[in-house]
Amino acid sequence: xxxxxxxxxxxxxxxxxxxxxxxxxxxxxxxxxxxxxxxxxxxxxxxxxxxxxxxxxxxxxxxxxxxxxxxxxxxxxxxxxxxxxxxxxxxxxxxxxxxxxxxxxxxxxxxxxxxxxxxxxxxxxxxxxxxxxxxxxxxxxxxxxxxxxxxxxxxxxxxxxxxxxxxxxxxxxxxxxxxxxxxxxxxxxxxxxxxxxxxxxxxxxxxxxxxxxxxxxxxxxxxxxxxxxxxxxxxxxxxxxxxxxxxxxxx
Numbered sequence: 321x322x323x324x325x326x327x328x329x330x331x332x333x334x335x336x337x338x339x340x341x342x343x344x345x346x347x348x349x350x351x352x353x354x355x356x357x358x359x360x361x362x363x364x365x366x367x368x369x370x371x372x373x374x375x376x377x378x379x380x381x382x383x384x385x386x387x388x389x390x391x392x393x394x395x396x397x398x399x400x401x402x403x404x405x406x407x408x409x410x411x412x413x414x415x416x417x418x419x420x421x422x423x424x425x426x427x428x429x430x431x432x433x434x435x436x437x438x439x440x441x442x443x444x445x446x447x448x449x450x451x452x453x454x455x456x457x458x459x460x461x462x463x464x465x466x467x468x469x470x471x472x473x474x475x476x477x478x479x480x481x482x483x484x485x486x487x488x489x490x491x492x493x494x495x496x497x498x499x500x501x502x503x504x505x506x507x508x509x510x511x512x513x514x515x516x517x518x519x520x521x522x523x524x525x526x527x528x529x530x531x532x533x534x535x536x537x538x539x540x541x542x543x544x545x546x547x548x549x550x551x552x553x554x555x556x557x558x559x560x561x562x563x564x565x566x567x568x569x570x571x
Contacts, residue, residue, distance in 0.1 A: 341386065341387065342376070342384035342385060342386055343384070343385045343386075343389075343390065344382065344383070344384070344385075345361050345364055345365075345375075345383050345385070346361070347385075348364065348385045348389070348390055348393065349361060349364070351390055352390070352393065352394065352397070355394070355397075355398075356397050356401070357545075358486065359397065360549045360552045360553060361549075361552075361553045361556065362552045362553055362555070362556035363489075364393065365556055365560075366493075367393065367396060367407070368383075370407050370411060370496070371411050371415075372392070372393075372396050372407060372410065372411050372414065373385075373389055373392050373393055373396070374389070375389055392414070395414075396410055396414075400488070401485070404449060404453050404454070404456075404457040404488060405457060406457055406458050406459075406492055406495070407492055448478065448480075448482035448483060448484060448485065449482060449483045449484075449485065449487060449488060450481060450482055450483075451465055451477060451481055451483070454483055454487060454488060454491060457488065457491075458488070458491045458492060458495055459495075460491060460495075465491075467504050468490070468491070468494060468504055470504075471504040471505060471507065471508060471511065472511050473490060473494060473504055473507060473510075473511060474487055474490055474491070475487065494507070513555075517551045517555065518548075520547075520551065521544050521547045521548055521551060522544075524543070524544075524547055525540045525543050525544045525547070528540035528543065529544075
């Protein structure tokens with residue numbers, strides 16, 4: 321059964337400084353990961369870059385999130401997951417609400433009700449998307465999906481023609497890059513870098529993964545997940561540092 325989407329969150333008020341009621345990005349992740357086990361710091365930074373959440377910054381540049389920010393993130397992640405909506409559509413909906421407008425309900429027909437936190441102990445819902453769902457949500461034709469597969473940016477669908485849930489994140493990111501003229505053929509180095517990072521994770525968990533007992537395999541999967549999240553955070557931080565350096569270069 322699909323869970324009700326959370327209430328539409330308010331955009332937080334501007335705040336000149338952090339307070340005891342604000343959260344670090346790590347604390348926000350701790351609040352969200354029971355409902356969204358795959359969410360990582362890089363995902364929250366990406367949502368900020370796309371204008372979906374607006375954390376304040378400390379004088380040292382650290383992000384500080386309010387309870388309203390957490391509600392907003394929970395709303396975005398839930399609607400993206402359950403209704404397969406691209407971030408652009410969600411952002412436009414939230415922007416309209418921020419302006420005091422009453423936009424049309426988002427596709428899916430759900431009433432946006434309050435939902436602070438998920439059901440304790442609820443297992444995460446693993447969703448697989450059909451090509452039609454993926455293409456409709458992100459405005460892609462079957463030929464364009466096939467192009468992403470050809471460049472190994474999108475995994476091939478399973479025997480039932482369904483893609484894993486994270487395929488939606490891939491397509492959304494590729495669409496954002498395409499707005500700046502970057503086509504799938506330009507992203508082969510990104511695929512290669514991801515494969516190298518995955519290789520590091522696989523090497524680290526190999527001693528556990530090669531054991532036959534179920535406990536070791538479970539521990540290997542959990543360790544791989546944590547290492548993957550750390551690798552994503554490192555990658556994001558290194559890219560952000562490089563972009564900052566570009567901005568500091570003399571014109």
